[in-house]
Amino acid sequence: MTNIQEIARRAGVSPSTASRALSGKGYVSEEKKLRVLEVARQFDYVPNANAVLLKSGTTRRIGLVAPSFEESVSLFTGGFVRAAQENGYTVTLFMTGFDTAKEREALEGLRRKQVDALVFVMFLSGLPTIASYAKYGPIVSWQRVVHEEVPSVFMDQYDGYMLGLEHLHARGYRRICNVYGVGTRLNTQSRIEAFADFCRKYDLDPQAAPSFMERGTTAHGEELARWWLESGRIPDAFATTNDQVAAGLVAEARRLGLRVPEDFAVCGFDNLDFAHLLDLTTIHYPVDEQAANAFAMIRSRIEDIELPLRPLNFRLVERATT
Amino acid sequence: MTNIQEIARRAGVSPSTASRALSGKGYVSEEKKLRVLEVARQFDYVPNANAVLLKSGTTRRIGLVAPSFEESVSLFTGGFVRAAQENGYTVTLFMTGFDTAKEREALEGLRRKQVDALVFVMFLSGLPTIASYAKYGPIVSWQRVVHEEVPSVFMDQYDGYMLGLEHLHARGYRRICNVYGVGTRLNTQSRIEAFADFCRKYDLDPQAAPSFMERGTTAHGEELARWWLESGRIPDAFATTNDQVAAGLVAEARRLGLRVPEDFAVCGFDNLDFAHLLDLTTIHYPVDEQAANAFAMIRSRIEDIELPLRPLNFRLVERATT
DNA sequence: GGTTGACCTGAAATCGATGCCATATCTTAA
DNA sequence: TTAAGATATGGCATCGATTTCAGGTCAACC
Secondary structure: OOOHHHHHHHHOOOHHHHHHHHHOOOOOOHHHHHHHHHHHHHOOOOOOHHHHHHHHOOOOEEEEEEOOOOOHHHHHHHHHHHHHHHOOOEEEEEEOOOOHHHHHHHHHHHHOOOOOEEEEOOOOOOHHHHHOOHHHOOEEEOOOOOOOOOOEOOOOHHHHHHHHHHHHHHOOOOOEEEEEOOOOOHHHHHHHHHHHHHHHHHOOOOOOOOOEEOOOOHHHHHHHHHHHHHOOOOOOEEEEOOHHHHHHHHHHHHHOOOOOOOOOEEEOOEOOHHHHHOOOEEEEOOHHHHHHHHHHHHHHHHOOOOOOOOOOOOEEEOOOOO | OOOHHHHHHHHOOOHHHHHHHHHOOOOOOHHHHHHHHHHHHHOOOOOOHHHHHHHHOOOOEEEEEEOOOOOHHHHHHHHHHHHHHHOOOEEEEEEOOOOHHHHHHHHHHHHOOOOOEEEEOOOOOOHHHHHOOHHHOOEEEOOOOOOOOOOEOOOOHHHHHHHHHHHHHHOOOOOEEEEEOOOOOHHHHHHHHHHHHHHHHHOOOOOOOOOEEOOOOHHHHHHHHHHHHHOOOOOOEEEEOOHHHHHHHHHHHHHOOOOOOOOOEEEOOEOOHHHHHOOOEEEEOOHHHHHHHHHHHHHHHHOOOOOOOOOOOOEEEOOOOO
């Protein structure tokens, strides 16, 4: 309740002087400065954030939009929040739950200056819709997209996926089953390309084993293990879109009495915590650092400064499933 | 940039009338109302959130404070954000990373009205410190504490833990090793009590196997598996503080060639996603619903209304490790 | 015909902090 | 002695929306 006018009154100065004393900007005599500071301390004064924000026209707050906050998104969130806090920003969450209307609310939040910028872990509306809000503030996407106004902090999954394929090849596997993610994603396209190049390089038949495209869930992984048994045990290895699928695959295989990697090998993607628990060979995806890059990208646009992005690489994590 | 005065000017009315037209409160002639609405639409007007907030003195924003956002915290976060959004609130994250200074920043945020209320997943400072900020807005804790000003949405872990113990007993295990969490937590105290009562009930020796108190990590679980081998294989079952420990224990045991549950049984706690992957018997902890309750508690304090809390129960999830 | 109350409108105050501008004093240099 | 510059201070407008208040019209009712 104590505002700056009250502090000023009690210190016997004008609000302007009190403001200067408190902020340390402009001329104030040492004597009055001390008096104001003392009164402020005594009355436990803190400036009202909303008033400062209204005046400054900025919020130092960034909205993070995601369908949910589990698995790799929670890693991203953690990395992003850390980077933001280190630079005096706060992060507000918008959870869409795969609902376009909720996504729209986040965009409207940008428009009404609830937040200075938005970072999309993933979006559901069309890119044009998202981009049309870019005039209200910076928008950055994690999901890989190509658009002038909506930069993305993607890492080309080509390299990462190739790491896994090369590793499987080196281990002697030749009939690789690709478990891609959703087909419309650019990430998926990159992986398909990687596999094509891989087959060319080693002169392999791309059709030696079938491929799948589905949202990468544990349940799908489990299904794949059963499919392998029932459909003639054709693939000798699986390269998967993420660790969830790989984990489901490995777990169900073990339940069915199959042996990994003797019956078939599995290479995951992301290197989430549970990959270690299952001894899953996987590709480490530096989500944390990527989130920091996403923040740097946003900050450089808000503050109009150049900020370096950390170059990131995928890394093969060899464990027991290959 | 278009503000309400501009809309008013363009519609040929006063700002007051424009405000009334837009908010739908107070008297406005149908004709002017339509004119204002049309101009607003045409100029893509949205009210500036900060100005509204400054005027209303409230933010409809709640701060969520946690050391990190992984594992069960991400479940809590998701549940909390969902509940908040459904009621027109937004959630701002404060990540402490186990640093008291960061925690202080969150508390100061409450004081300067950056947020209307705070939810602590866990806190590091002393309870008196936390409570001293309660005068600036509602504070709710997930971690169980007993304090007039800082209510918590705890669930008595006594019941949950007992579920696990009873289950182990029914399966014939008699030398149970308790892997508690941090000893100072009330949750831990509840579990110790549960175990004492359990031993009394079945006339068991509480010292039949040793107990541990440590931060429940996967690494600690792995260590326990090795300890079991090296120290005489005394316990025939482990009841653990959370799924991380249990998972580490099971995974390392399997790596060491031990058989679970033949060599020893393991019962986890929380029922996180990966518990299913490892076929871990565990106690389901309804984190999601609890987060919703936490929100209801905060909301009832902010809006000064009575809101019912959903009664929640633990549930045994039998899988393959017992 | 006068009173009551519903309806309508705009001026101005308000929320709390900030910063420009005018004014004033004092020091230093030409 | 005067001009220029540094130092200090308060008044007032400003950010953008809301809300109170006062003033007004008009119809209905006794």
